[in-house]
Amino acid sequence: MSSEAYGELMKQINQGRFVFTGELEPVKTTNLEEVIEGARTLKDHVVAVNITDNPTAFGYMNALVPSYLIQREAGVEAVYQMTTRDRNRLALISDVLAAGALGIKNILALTGDHTTVGDTPQAKPVFDLDSAGFVYMLKKMVDEGLDLNNNKIEEPPKFNIGIAAAPNANPLEPEILKIERKVKLGADFIQTQCVYSVEQAENFMEAIETYSIKTPILIGVAPFKSIGMMEWMVKFVPGIKVPKEIQDVLRKAKKAGGKEPVYEANTEIFGELLKGIRKSTKVAGIHTMAIGFEWIVPKIIERAGFRTSKG
Amino acid sequence: MIIVKQKHLSKILEMTKDFKKLLIVGCDGCASVVQVGGERQAKILKSLLEMEKKMKGEEPTAIKAISILRQCDRQISATALKPWMEDYDGILCLGCGVGVQTLAEICESTPVIPGTDTKFLGMHDTKSDKFYEMCSACGDCLLFETGGICPITRCAKSLLNGPCGGQTEGKCEVGGWKNDCAWILIYNRLKERGRLDLFTKFRAPRDYRVSEHPREASIDSDEGKSSNE
């Protein structure tokens, strides 16, 4: 029951190739050089790159423009992330049509973090649709050429629809039931938040199989740019479980000599993680998140012993 | 009931500073239950305002404190205000926002000042002595399929098909994982009842026309009933 492929990401998944995706974050600037440079770095190693949409509710540049530009300037397919936090259904329709016009092939449908956790917490949150409602809307636009009110779209957009998942959700069952619902509504692929051990990936995939969900899953993996970032996440983000051994190895590396050893330890740890996940689960690929140090992604992939997804 | 909180005293002083004769009007309805706007509170506030002025050496305001059975009833309020409204150049209302506007419609020529902030529709738990928001008057109640727990109000994102990725161990990302995630509460209750079918069901985007402002309803005619098929 594989989905029709509208872009390279879905095409490679359908061909049964193990795929990698990357992630880039346009920030509070009008300068997109870094994002395009990041896309160039990732280009030969991943099949597509997600462009985040005001992540953790920080007011950044609109994600559609960089999604378009990395395709045009760097030649990398984009996964345009869209949250329902900042747009009502009218604005969603507008942006989806615009994305279609600009040749975007993948949309990741998200609810989005709440406005109050971001850098503009006074904002009025929208949440006119939730992510399930958004998947429903997208599917209708793509397959039937209709909007939510059954108004006809002249030339309907063609995308593959992605959804996010929380592999470490506790309790896990409601999360799996939610994924199941969005799959039934028409999600083509799933990208997860990050895991830090093979076991976390295994547990999640086991639950997915129990519910007979066949939709391809890309497990999220996020190396640590710095020890500070790791410490912060361990301390302040409940639900993120970084095994103690990983924490220790990274701390030790930092003590031994600062940045370089930390990067090397990252490559080692996450390379092993990728290898382990591939070996012991049936995931379709890995979604890598290394914002601001994209150069480490090819190293990790290589360390895991993969030829790159385009290779 | 409607949960109100008294505004800060300095704010009330600022808002009422130009009045020579001030009528404080409490409400014996919701506002008195939350111990903000009843007759007793109206009298206490009168003393506080008088004291403040005295301490600052300002010219005293002539203040009277009364209370109305239910400010949100236009006829009751009109009758109760009649003996007083001509004599005062300002009215400080301790009811909810509905009360303030009802009084303002009755006393067209006298400014009515809100002495409270109207917060939400809530339940009083006398044990913890707290008030909890329970309903946002969405106009299309779906409690029958969510185990009697309102996701529109108690889920920070008003999700129809939750929980979102922000929940951890049953707690919500909003407010720093202290409050219960409404969707985990719903999941647990429906599971307990063997009704996970209601959890997994897809709830399509809502029709927000039913809660378009301003709304009106009437007791006798069908207009008052929701017409959603």
Ligand code: SF4
């Ligand atoms: S579903 Fe609507 S009417 Fe029912 S409790 Fe929630 S907000 Fe109130």
Ligand code: SF4
């Ligand atoms: S954590 Fe739960 S209550 Fe909070 S926004 Fe997400 S679904 Fe709603």
